[in-house]
Each structure stands twice: as structure tokens, then as C-alpha cells.
Amino acid sequence: MRLTTRNSSLFIVFFAVVFMAAANKIDQGYKALGQYDYFKAKKCFKKGLRRNPAASAQGLAIIYFRNDNPFHNYDSAYFYINKSIEDWSLARQKQKEKWKVYGFTYDSIIHLRQNISSAFFRIANEMNTEQAYISFLKKNPWAMEVERSIVLRDSIAFYGAVQENTALSLKKFTEKYPASRYKDRAIKMYYDLQFDEMTADGSLESFVRFINSNAESPLRLYAEERVFSIVTAPNDIYSYESFIRNHQENHCIDSAWAALYQLKLSDFSRNTMQEFLSFDHRLHQTILDDIQFFDSLLLPFIANNRYGFMNIAGEVVVPNDFDFTGYFQEGLAVVVKGEKFGFINKRGELQIPCMYTSAGDFIDGLAIIELNDKLGVIDRNGRYRFECIYEDFGVFSEGLVYASIDEKYGYYNEDGEQIIPHNFDDAYDFQNQMAKVEINGVQTFIERSGAPIVPESYEEIERYFDTLFVVKKKGKFGFVNNKGKWVLDPVFDAIGKLKNGLAIAAIEDRIVYLNAQGEITIDNGYKTFPNFIKKSEFIEGTAIAFKNGKYGRINRKNELVAAFDFDNIDVGNDVIPGQKGEYWALYDAYGKRISSADYSSLERLKNNNFVAAKSERLGVIDSAGEIVIPFLFNAIEFFGDSLYRVEIAGKYGIYHNDKPIVPAECSQIGRFSKEFLFLRKQGALIYYNIRERKFVQLVK
Numbered sequence: 001m002r003l004t005t006r007n008s009s010l011f012i013v014f015f016a017v018v019f020m021a022a023a024n025k026i027d028q029g030y031k032a033l034g035q036y037d038y039f040k041a042k043k044c045f046k047k048g049l050r051r052n053p054a055a056s057a058q059g060l061a062i063i064y065f066r067n068d069n070p071f072h073n074y075d076s077a078y079f080y081i082n083k084s085i086e087d088w089s090l091a092r093q094k095q096k097e098k099w100k101v102y103g104f105t106y107d108s109i110i111h112l113r114q115n116i117s118s119a120f121f122r123i124a125n126e127m128n129t130e131q132a133y134i135s136f137l138k139k140n141p142w143a144m145e146v147e148r149s150i151v152l153r154d155s156i157a158f159y160g161a162v163q164e165n166t167a168l169s170l171k172k173f174t175e176k177y178p179a180s181r182y183k184d185r186a187i188k189m190y191y192d193l194q195f196d197e198m199t200a201d202g203s204l205e206s207f208v209r210f211i212n213s214n215a216e217s218p219l220r221l222y223a224e225e226r227v228f229s230i231v232t233a234p235n236d237i238y239s240y241e242s243f244i245r246n247h248q249e250n251h252c253i254d255s256a257w258a259a260l261y262q263l264k265l266s267d268f269s270r271n272t273m274q275e276f277l278s279f280d281h282r283l284h285q286t287i288l289d290d291i292q293f294f295d296s297l298l299l300p301f302i303a304n305n306r307y308g309f310m311n312i313a314g315e316v317v318v319p320n321d322f323d324f325t326g327y328f329q330e331g332l333a334v335v336v337k338g339e340k341f342g343f344i345n346k347r348g349e350l351q352i353p354c355m356y357t358s359a360g361d362f363i364d365g366l367a368i369i370e371l372n373d374k375l376g377v378i379d380r381n382g383r384y385r386f387e388c389i390y391e392d393f394g395v396f397s398e399g400l401v402y403a404s405i406d407e408k409y410g411y412y413n414e415d416g417e418q419i420i421p422h423n424f425d426d427a428y429d430f431q432n433q434m435a436k437v438e439i440n441g442v443q444t445f446i447e448r449s450g451a452p453i454v455p456e457s458y459e460e461i462e463r464y465f466d467t468l469f470v471v472k473k474k475g476k477f478g479f480v481n482n483k484g485k486w487v488l489d490p491v492f493d494a495i496g497k498l499k500n501g502l503a504i505a506a507i508e509d510r511i512v513y514l515n516a517q518g519e520i521t522i523d524n525g526y527k528t529f530p531n532f533i534k535k536s537e538f539i540e541g542t543a544i545a546f547k548n549g550k551y552g553r554i555n556r557k558n559e560l561v562a563a564f565d566f567d568n569i570d571v572g573n574d575v576i577p578g579q580k581g582e583y584w585a586l587y588d589a590y591g592k593r594i595s596s597a598d599y600s601s602l603e604r605l606k607n608n609n610f611v612a613a614k615s616e617r618l619g620v621i622d623s624a625g626e627i628v629i630p631f632l633f634n635a636i637e638f639f640g641d642s643l644y645r646v647e648i649a650g651k652y653g654i655y656h657n658d659k660p661i662v663p664a665e666c667s668q669i670g671r672f673s674k675e676f677l678f679l680r681k682q683g684a685l686i687y688y689n690i691r692e693r694k695f696v697q698l699v700k
Helices: 005-034 038-048 053-065 074-090 093-102 106-127 130-139 146-164 167-176 183-198 204-213 220-231 237-246 253-267 270-276 284-294
Strands: 299-303 306-310 316-322 324-329 332-337 340-345 350-356 366-371 374-379 384-390 400-405 408-413 418-424 426-431 434-439 442-446 460-465 468-473 476-481 486-492 503-507 510-514 520-527 542-547 550-555 560-566 575-580 583-588 601-604 610-614 617-621 627-633 635-640 643-648 651-656 659-666 668-671 676-681 684-689 694-696
Touching: 005 038, 005 053, 005 093, 038 053, 053 074, 053 106, 074 106, 106 130, 106 146, 130 146, 146 167, 146 183, 167 183, 183 204, 204 220, 220 237, 237 253, 253 270, 253 284, 253 374, 270 284, 299 316, 299 324, 299 684, 306 324, 316 332, 332 350, 350 366, 366 384, 384 400, 400 418, 400 426, 408 426, 418 434, 434 460, 442 460, 468 486, 486 503, 520 542, 520 550, 542 560, 560 575, 575 601, 583 601, 610 627, 617 635, 627 635, 627 643, 643 659, 651 668, 651 676, 659 668, 659 676
Parallel strands: none
Antiparallel strands: 299 306, 306 316, 324 332, 332 340, 340 350, 366 374, 374 384, 400 408, 408 418, 426 434, 434 442, 460 468, 468 476, 476 486, 503 510, 510 520, 542 550, 550 560, 575 583, 601 610, 610 617, 617 627, 635 643, 643 651, 651 659, 668 676, 676 684, 684 694
């Protein structure tokens, strides 16, 4: 149909009328809404949707949002408020200005949408499920509750994964919510559970399997440490060699080489160090350093009341970082920090931490340590060979050592295995494949199996010779064999050790001598005297005897060597200290005096000189009676190598033969080693090189 000018005008008029009518419906709807006439308002807004969708949808959203009318429905409110936003741009500006009085603004529409979203959040919050928050977030990405919803959603999901307590559940959580604030915790728990699930049986195979299949796991290093711990649990050379051979990629490989090296060094020999250099490992420089240090002597020094080590040139090698130090033994030295004991090597490295309350030197690769008032044994790696559970601990003898727990003694081998149970009240070292033990106040000998060698127990027992034992019964001594049969009845008051085929014995006040079979071979009326067990032993074929109140000397044939005319006598052979009357002198083997007789005492030294006392002072004379050290001192001790320590008024000095080399001005002097003496003077440690006859002290 073709519109004429007249018809066109009529159409425009018609359209305007219709449009105005629709606009009037919006006005009517807002007015009805203001009067809470929801039926009329709903009807007006519904009719206005076609011509004025933005305003009509806002009005309908208000109706459906409010809960004071029968049309209340959040889903419908949600639908119409979003439609209002979508159609906002279609509304004419003139209408926006007109209906602004009713609250038809973009901000009010957005505000209503937020209120509707908040209502949905409250519903999701009441449901409090992961899916409820997922649905809310999907439908309301603009809501101000989005961040809180994400936290609540993630917390519920995370808690559910934790409750399920499997690595898979936690892995799914991290994959589903990669931006969650719980991600890091979930990942850590995932790795922990993954590790626990794969290594639940604690076997070596499970840890190896975990390592091979989980290169990215932060617990891989721990798994490698567990492999190291399991394989090397025996703590012997073979276990470390096995680890090195089969686990080259394990990060503990260097520790294994170091531990193997230390166990190999139990003999602490240069040859062991040099042999170890031939292996393909990373300890090359360490071993070269140890070889270089092997023959070097390190001496403790004190500076500012702290201990360190210097070389024989007086140069600092180990700084004075310690409260106390011992001496180097088998390449390790005891050090103390804050009353805790540990060990350093000659490179100054703390090889075993300061954690013990006491520690002894290393002997054959082992050291006794104390912790919480209990003793144990560690090796050069600081690993326990024996835990700190013992009250007493001996030294290894013939491969066994005694130890006590709860005041009962047993025996162990060098691997820490108990060989003989803790059945004894006291125990002694094994010698000649047997050891003396005590139980309930009586003694016997046992073999390595713990079985008694002598069937019965006695008040005292000592091995005499071969299968013959000295035993004490009812206060008297006799002999039994290993069958427990009496060889000689217990009639003696004392029996000494068998030396040079003879042993001294006493019956009441009479001294006799017994042979290896326990038979009396010398009995000539000799009497007991103070310390007769020691003094009457045969030394180089002669022995002191006491008869008719006088001392003399006899030989093994019971022949008189020196007449019984001494009031006292000391042991000797060619030159003998003897007392006649008030004073002592030196006599030859036949009793002829060879020195002045004006000494109040004489004591033989290992170099066959004598400490002599005169006028309450001590000096030294030689075997010809000539004075070596003048009579000026309160105490004299022979140190060997022609050295004597002298003391006067609490101060110490050193003589070399007859010449003073250190004045008596030191607070302490002792033997440091075969070649060195140590001297404490005015708080400093000074050393004397015996061979080179010179002093060593810290170079400042």
C-alpha cells in the first residue's frame, strides 16, 4: 500500500498516540509501585516491555525482588534486572530524564542488581556447599561478594580434599582451583601424602621407587636421605661401599664417601690414606690435606682464655674458638664449647658436633662419650656403635668389651652385638680367651660363650698358670684346676703372681715360694714384712728376704746374696738402696756401701739414678753416689730422656741431667708427647722440644 501525504500524517499521529500510551503505562506502573499496588504495577510494566523495555524490566525486577507481594521471585528479579541493563541504551534520553524522578537511572539499576546478587549470596551461604558457591559465582560475576564466595568455595573444597586424605584428592583440588589461596597448603599436603602413600611400608624399594617416579617432589631429597640411612644402617665398610656402588645419583653420595673414608681410617695409617686416593671420588684434596697433616704435631695454645692449636713454629693452625681442647689422637682432638664435648680434625673442622657431657680420645677408631650421665661409643663419623645407655664401659680386649646397665655387666663385640647377657655384678677384660666376673659377692672365670671355666665361684680368683687358678675360700688361698678340683688346699694368707717361674706366698708370718705347679720350692723361715708381695718377687734372679728382724737378698737357688744386716732395703740388682740404723745408703750386690750414709730415704728411678732425701729436701744421686740434682726440692719426678721435673713452693721446673733448663717458676709441667713437655706459666702454654732442646710458644 502506498502512503499518501495524508495517510503518512495519519500514521505518524497514530504511532505517537501509541507511544505516548506506552509511556503513560510506565508512569502508571511507577506510580502504582509507589502505592504498593503491585498488581497494577506489574500489569503496566508487562505492557510497557515492548516499547520501553529498560524501564519496564527495572519495574518488574523491583516487584519480583521485594518480598512483600505475591510475585516475589529472585530468579525473575535476576532476569528482569539484567534485561534492564541490556536495554538501557535503547531508552531515549528524554525518557531517561523524565523517569529519573522514579529512580530510573543506570546507577539505581546496577544497585538493584547488586541487591539481587546479595540475596543469591545469602541463599548460597545458607546452603554452604561448594556447588552453591560455584553457581553463585557463575551467575553473579559482578557481585561484591565474589571474593568472599571464592574463599568459601575453596575452603569447602579444600576441607573436603583434606577429609578424603589422599594425594589424588589434593591434586584434583589444585588443578580445579589453581589460583586458590589454599593452593600452597594443598600442594605441600599433596607431596606429603604422595610420599606417605608410596613409602608406607618403609622399605628401601619403596623409597627408590618414589625417587625414580617423582623427580619434581620436594621430598625427593628426604627420600634420598632415607635410602642412605637404610643402606648404611649397619654402619660398616661394606654398607657404604654398597651405597656408593648402587646410588651414584643420590645427593648423599659425598657423605657416603666421607663416611667410608673415616671407617677405613680406624687404623689411622698413612697407607690407608694413600690407598683411598686411588678411588674415583671427590675427597682427593681432603685426603691430600690429611696426608700433609699426618706427621704434623699440633700443640694446644691459650689466648684470651680460649684454646686453639698451633704448629711447632708457634703459628696458629686452628683459631682459639674453644673453651678447652685435648690432644690429637688418631687425627682427632677433643674440644669443648660451652661445657659440651666434640671432636675436630687437623684442618680445624668440627667433625663431630659438641653435644656430649664428656668424651675420651679415639682408640682404634672408637671413642667413649657421655650423655645424660650415661656412656656410649661412637665411631669417627659420630655414629653410635653403642648408644648412651651404659653406666660403665671397658676397653675392647680380644674383640669383646664389658659394659653395665642397671648395675649389671655383660659383654659385647665390636659391632655392638651383645654376646654375653648382663648377669654379673662386676666384670673384667678378656685375657687368654677368659674373663673374671663377679656375682653375689663371689668370683669365677668365664669363656667367650659366657659359660664358666671353673665350675664353682670363690671369694677371689686369679689365673695362675695354664689351667691352674689361685682361689680364696674362707679367707685362705689355694689352687684349683679348671675342673674345680683342689690342687693345693687353701692354707695361704696370700699368693702373688707367677713371675720367672716362681710366686711368693705367705702362711701366717712365713714367706715361701711356689713353682708353676703350685708346689713349694723355697721355704727357709723367711718372714713377712710391709709390702712383701711386691718387694719379695724375684727381679733379675734376686729377691729381698726378711729374717730375724733384718733384711737381706737371696737368689733363685735360695742362696744368700747379701747378708741379713739391713734394717730396710729396696729392690735392685747391682746397686741397692739399703738402710742401716737411721740412714740410707747405696750398696753393691754383696752389701758393700758405695755412697755416703746420710740419706733419710732413697728411691730408685727408671734410669737407675735415685731420688734421695736429706735435711727434708730432695735431690738426685747416680749409682756411684754422685750428686746429679742438688738437694733443694720438695718433689722430683723422672720424665725420661734424662729429664726431671722438680718442685719447690708449689712451682715446677725442669732439669736435663744435672743442668736446670726451666726455672721452678711454672704452675704446671707435664708430658705432652714423647718429644714434648708442656709448661704452664703465667696463664700461657709453652712447650719444650726434648729432642731439639728448645722451647715452642705462640708467635704473637
